[in-house]
Amino acid sequence: MLHIAMIGCGAIGLSVLELLKDDRDLALDQVVVPAGHLDQARQRLAGIAAQARVGEALDYARRPDLLVECAGHAALAEHVIPALERGIPCLLVSIGALSEDGLAARLEDAARRGGTRVELLSGAIGGIDALAAARVAGLDSVVYSGRKPSRAWKGTPADERFDLDGLTEPTVIFEGSAREASSRYPKNANVAATLSLAGLGLDATRVRLIADPTSEENVHHYQARGAFGEFEMTLRGKPLAANPKTSMLTVLSIVRALGNHAHAVSI
Numbered sequence: 056m057l058h059i060a061m062i063g064c065g066a067i068g069l070s071v072l073e074l075l076k077d078d079r080d081l082a083l084d085q086v087v088v089p090a091g092h093l094d095q096a097r098q099r100l101a102g103i104a105a106q107a108r109v110g111e112a113l114d115y116a117r118r119p120d121l122l123v124e125c126a127g128h129a130a131l132a133e134h135v136i137p138a139l140e141r142g143i144p145c146l147l148v149s150i151g152a153l154s155e156d157g158l159a160a161r162l163e164d165a166a167r168r169g170g171t172r173v174e175l176l177s178g179a180i181g182g183i184d185a186l187a188a189a190r191v192a193g194l195d196s197v198v199y200s201g202r203k204p205s206r207a208w209k210g211t212p213a214d215e216r217f218d219l220d221g222l223t224e225p226t227v228i229f230e231g232s233a234r235e236a237s238s239r240y241p242k243n244a245n246v247a248a249t250l251s252l253a254g255l256g257l258d259a260t261r262v263r264l265i266a267d268p269t270s271e272e273n274v275h276h277y278q279a280r281g282a283f284g285e286f287e288m289t290l291r292g293k294p295l296a297a298n299p300k301t302s303m304l305t306v307l308s309i310v311r312a313l314g315n316h317a318h319a320v321s322i
């Protein structure tokens with residue numbers, strides 16, 4: 056039995072727990088949420104993980120075997136780094152946060168000090184195994200485009216520059232490096248950051264972001280070229296009803312990763 060703790064109980068966290076509630080190899084012992092969300096989280100968990108302790112911080116007396124983060128940028132410094140330093144292995148999906156200068160190195164240092172590992176999950180995109188393997192022999196280019204329904208860009212800088220509700224055709228809202236994309240669109244930059252970390256880095260990875268009023272999907276496309284040859288991947292992800300910025304595949308990638316840690320066979 057693998058005892059897990061989860062940081063964040065939003066659109067991803069709840070969907071993961073719903074899918075895992077009948078897995079007898081996994082026990083959810085703790086969920087960490089921001090102050091002020093405690094009662095709401097307890098209500099949300101009532102039908103799916105009523106046994107879990109809900110708190111503002113991890114209870115290290117009930118040390119988890121594994122910590123899974125699905126909360127956002129602030130949670131990395133607040134909860135993940137201290138857990139790594141105490142030797143608790145962590146799975147992360149807020150990969151966009153790692154474009155902040157120095158944060159990836161701080162995570163790595165914390166994991167080394169704790170003698171443990173931090174695992175960056177593939178989330179909403181696929182092919183990370185191939186991209187990271189291709190990098191071994193050298194990559195020449197990685198070009199990514201992220202296309203989402205117009206409403207997914209609400210509350211981002213595109214909301215100020217474009218009349219998102221009035222768009223009638225796919226519109227490029229950003230073109231530049233993965234580093235710029237991550238700083239301007241942090242909540243939509245997880246895929247760009249994941250491709251950068253697996254491939255050519257934040258400065259050399261090219262990114263184009265598109266608001267598409269004709270689409271109901273989050274479409275991620277990238278092309279990688281290098282000594283290995285080349286490949287292209289298109290992933291047409293369904294958004295979560297609870298958060299249109301987030302693709303359902305992100306939830307499934309966490310469920311897969313937890314299963315791989317808990318079950319006898321990993322794939």
Ligand SMILES: NC(=O)C1=CN([C@@H]2O[C@H](COP(=O)(O)OP(=O)(O)OC[C@H]3O[C@@H](n4cnc5c(N)ncnc54)[C@H](OP(=O)(O)O)[C@@H]3O)[C@@H](O)[C@H]2O)C=CC1
Pocket residue numbers: 062063064065066067068087088089125126127128129130131133134148149150151176177178179180241242243245246249297298300301302305
């Ligand atoms: N790797 C990938 O491909 C993808 C990664 N993501 C990332 O996953 C994360 C979660 O996404 P999603 O579930 O859709 O987002 P939600 O906003 O639905 O849920 C996140 C929850 O975590 C809470 N939270 C924020 N900060 C902390 C903290 N310090 N400690 C504990 N809880 C905290 C939030 O509270 P509050 O509302 O008060 O802020 C919110 O309830 C985001 O960072 C997102 O960018 C998303 C999609 C794809």
Ligand SMILES: O=C([O-])CC(=O)C(=O)O
Pocket residue numbers: 151179201242243244245246247273292300301302303305
């Ligand atoms: O599709 C998703 O789930 C999220 C996404 O585009 C990103 O954060 O890069």
